[in-house]
Amino acid sequence: MDKKLNAAEGAYSKILNLCTGDIIMGIGTGSTTDIFTQTYMPKLKNRITKVYSSSDRSTKLLHSLGFTVVESLPTTKCIDIYVDGADEIDMDLNLIKGGGGAHFREKMLTKSSSCFLCIADDSKKVNALGRFGIPVEIKAEKLDHVKKKLLEYFPEFSQRDNLSDNGNVLADLRGKILDEPIKFEKIVNSIEGVVEVGIFAIDKPSLAIVGLADGYELIESSMA
Numbered sequence: 616m617d618k619k620l621n622a623a624e625g626a627y628s629k630i631l632n633l634c635t636g637d638i639i640m641g642i643g644t645g646s647t648t649d650i651f652t653q654t655y656m657p658k659l660k661n662r663i664t665k666v667y668s669s670s671d672r673s674t675k676l677l678h679s680l681g682f683t684v685v686e687s688l689p690t691t692k693c694i695d696i697y698v699d700g701a702d703e704i705d706m707d708l709n710l711i712k713g714g715g716g717a718h719f720r721e722k723m724l725t726k727s728s729s730c731f732l733c734i735a736d737d738s739k740k741v742n743a744l745g746r747f748g749i750p751v752e753i754k755a756e757k758l759d760h761v762k763k764k765l766l767e768y769f770p771e772f773s774q775r776d777n778l779s780d781n782g783n784v785l786a787d788l789r790g791k792i793l794d795e796p797i798k799f800e801k802i803v804n805s806i807e808g809v810v811e812v813g814i815f816a817i818d819k820p821s822l823a824i825v826g827l828a829d830g831y832e833l834i835e836s837s838m839a
Contacts, residue, residue: 618736622826623651626698626732637664641724643699644670644717647734651698669724670717671780689727697728701735702747704823709796713750713813716785725818733820748787750813752779757808764806783810
């Protein structure tokens with residue numbers, strides 16, 4: 616079986632074990648999350664009362680499957696289960712997310728969730744974060760200021776051609792391995808003009824479900 620499908624199947628099995636009644640779901644963005652949405656969300660449809668989406672892309676997919684998506688982002692911890700992927704996962708469940716540019720909304724859904732299940736194939740496992748690059752969403756009017764400040768900490772700054780769903784600039788930081796992910800998440804987010812950075816170290820998943828060629832493995836939070 617496909618590694619991404621195995622990760623998605625693991626998340627579905629975990630949800631069946633965790634939830635016995637109605638479910639308020641959050642859905643992230645990415646290829647593995649799309650597989651979960653297409654393959655397993657329909658199996659849960661009669662139990663899902665609300666769905667929050669992290670991107671226009673995910674919303675379109677959910678609509679095609681007959682789900683109604685809540686248009687606003689949550690402002691309270693109201694999501695029972697949030698399922699999303701990652702671009703990198705370390706063994707402490709720190710993540711890099713935002714390859715698809717949706718990390719602002721993804722982080723909002725993470726903060727509003729009682730349980731965040733991260734699903735990915737085993738190529739996303741790393742000893743330390745940073746080789747993939749670190750996505751940043753930036754207000755356009757503050758771009759020059761933010762770029763100057765970020766280059767004090769990161770050797771490489773590259774701006775993407777496309778904007779975020781929120782209409783902001785997307786960029787990637789490279790050339791630095793994050794030995795202290797929480798520290799750098801705080802540093803980047805403290806810069807005026809940064810909307811959000813794709814380091815997920817303060818709000819981490821409850822569990823990572825990593826797809827293998829012959830099944831999946833679980834990486835559990837030490838805080839669980």
